[in-house]
Amino acid sequence: MSEAHDEQPDYPGEWEMVEDTGAGIRQFRQRVHGGWLVLVSIEETSSTVFLPDPTHAWNPPIKQTRKRSDFF
Numbered sequence: 739m740s741e742a743h744d745e746q747p748d749y750p751g752e753w754e755m756v757e758d759t760g761a762g763i764r765q766f767r768q769r770v771h772g773g774w775l776v777l778v779s780i781e782e783t784s785s786t787v788f789l790p791d792p793t794h795a796w797n798p799p800i801k802q803t804r805k806r807s808d809f810f
Contacts (some may be wrong), residue, residue, distance in 0.1 A: 740776070750788075751768065752768065752769075753766045753767070753768050753777070754766060754767050754768070754800045754801075754802070755771070755801040755802050756798045756799070756800060756801065756802065757798065757799035757800060757801045758799075758801070762780055762781060763778065763780050763786040764778070764779040765778050765779075767789075767796075767798075769794060772787075772790060772791075772792055773788060773789050773791040773792065773794070774788070774789040774791055774794070774796060775787075775788060775789075775790075776789050778799075
């Protein structure tokens with residue numbers, strides 16, 4: 739059986755850089771179904787978590803929005 743996968747995803751896969759989260763800390767977010775993927779980078783260490791937010795109410799100051807390849 740073969741299924742067509744021509745549908746576009748509900749979310750564009752863009753990462754947003756959160757404005758100035760502290761010295762040496764970079765924080766990014768990406769809108770996903772039911773909330774946000776949040777990536778926090780400190781020097782050479784990083785961690786990604788899911789932040790539940792069904793209404794996408796989290797509204798921090800955003801420094802810039804880019805495709806993933808532009809940040810990483």
